[in-house]
Amino acid sequence: MSASVLRLYNSITRKPFGHWLFSRLICFKAPYFGSIKPRMTMLEPNRAEASIAHRRSVTNHLGTVHAIALCNLAEFIAGLMTDVSIPASMRWIPKGMSVEYLKKAVGTQRGVATPEFPPYESTEGYELPVDVVVTNPQSDVVFKARISMWVSPKPARA
Numbered sequence: 001m002s003a004s005v006l007r008l009y010n011s012i013t014r015k016p017f018g019h020w021l022f023s024r025l026i027c028f029k030a031p032y033f034g035s036i037k038p039r040m041t042m043l044e045p046n047r048a049e050a051s052i053a054h055r056r057s058v059t060n061h062l063g064t065v066h067a068i069a070l071c072n073l074a075e076f077i078a079g080l081m082t083d084v085s086i087p088a089s090m091r092w093i094p095k096g097m098s099v100e101y102l103k104k105a106v107g108t109q110r111g112v113a114t115p116e117f118p119p120y121e122s123t124e125g126y127e128l129p130v131d132v133v134v135t136n137p138q139s140d141v142v143f144k145a146r147i148s149m150w151v152s153p154k155p156a157r158a
């Protein structure tokens with residue numbers, strides 16, 4: 001799966017509206033991400049970036065971007081980054097996430113996901129911490145997340 005998602009991203013984003021289309025395809029596969037309308041802007045092994053616009057549908061009672069919308073953005077990029085970074089023999093699933101809300105989130109929010117270390121092949125499952133930093137249009141950090149990915153060998157096909 002890893003190589004195919006990266007291949008799809010690299011081929012589709014060479015075309016007009018490719019970044020938009022790639023993001024729509026991911027939201028079709030995992031519909032809850034559609035609630036924040038993420039726009040993938042960069043995807044390569046060990047790094048992913050995406051942004052969300054400050055729309056009414058992601059706004060809280062303070063008029064800022066809802067913290068859970070930022071959590072959703074964090075899961076979106078951390079998941080895709082992990083998917084294109086792990087060896088083909090491995091799979092991943094998020095195990096937990098801790099978050100910090102550092103500043104009121106106003107305007108388009110840009111997230112960047114990176115792993116604590118490059119994921120490797122293993123016969124045993126292991127935890128891969130993924131750091132996500134979200135910045136506002138002024139490049140101030142408004143949100144941080146640390147997502148624990150469980151990376152384990154793909155089960156043998158029956």
Ligand SMILES: CC(C)(COP(=O)(O)OP(=O)(O)OC[C@H]1O[C@@H](n2cnc3c(N)ncnc32)[C@H](O)[C@@H]1OP(=O)(O)O)[C@@H](O)C(=O)NCCC(=O)NCCSC(=O)Cc1ccccc1
Nearest residue numbers: 030075076077078079080091092093094095096125150152
């Ligand atoms: C799996 C583990 C994390 C660790 O448990 P351990 O016992 O140490 O590990 P163990 O390896 O023994 O496996 C145990 C069981 O887990 C299964 N399995 C393992 N790997 C995978 C895999 N890659 N995919 C599927 N299943 C996998 C495995 O078959 C077995 O299942 P069984 O029991 O036979 O039916 C467990 O605590 C858990 O399932 N937590 C809930 C996790 C959860 O629901 N997260 C939120 C969902 S993501 C989301 O909503 C947001 C999002 C979307 C997209 C993008 C980004 C974000």
